[in-house]
Amino acid sequence: MPVLVWTLDYASVLIFALTGALVASRQQLDLVGFIFMAAMTAVGGGTLRDLILNRDLVFWVARPSMIMVATLAAFVVFWTAHLMESRYRVLLWLDALALAIAVPAGVAVALASGVSPLIVVIMGVITGTFGGLMRDVVGNEVPLGLKAGELYLTAAFGGAVMAVLLVWLGLGRGEALLGCGVTTFSLRAGSLIWGWKLPGYRPRPPRTRG
Secondary structure, eight states: OHHHHHHHHHHHHHHHHHHHHHHHHHTTOOHHHHHHHHHHHHHHHHHHHHHHTTOSSOHHHHOTHHHHHHHHHHHHHHHHGGGOSOHHHHHHHHHHHHHHHHHHHHHHHHHHHTOOHHHHHHHHHHHHHHHHHHHHHHTTOOOGGGOTTOOSHHHHHHHHHHHHHHHHTTOOHHHHHHHHHHHHHHHHHHHHHHOOOOOOOOOOOOOOOO
């Protein structure tokens, strides 16, 4: 299980860092700005998760190589972003993949910490979404997680709930995390391709007394 958690953390750091660097390219930042955006996006969700769970060390403090991975991703995007025909489209799909890796990473850490199923779900959602939220706010973008007509937070929530259900049904944690990732990515991809969405709030006129 620790090896699986490390693998998920490294993979989510790499892919989220790429999305952070892509947002930096859209804002035409310098190389230091690229590194900052990449690192912030890569470790934001996991940092909040570890602080809430009161782990001995935040994951990237325990493994500083995480920051090096994010820095490498920033360099790659800095020198190649101009080759992409649609950076925003690439950003959307990379972000969907990162979400499908980060949510299981958060779920795995929470399961290993022995917290209740509700906290497991919350940690999965936080790990998957908080870094991207920080990225979009700092990059002056509309946050994907709060964008109307998008399954984003819902995809993270659905994936985390799936993991908890699979564990409750007696499956191993590895299978549960796989189901979590597949569910998260499927919901997010369905939103991007076919426009899946939940009904939004519609204001109603106030009632008047007759």
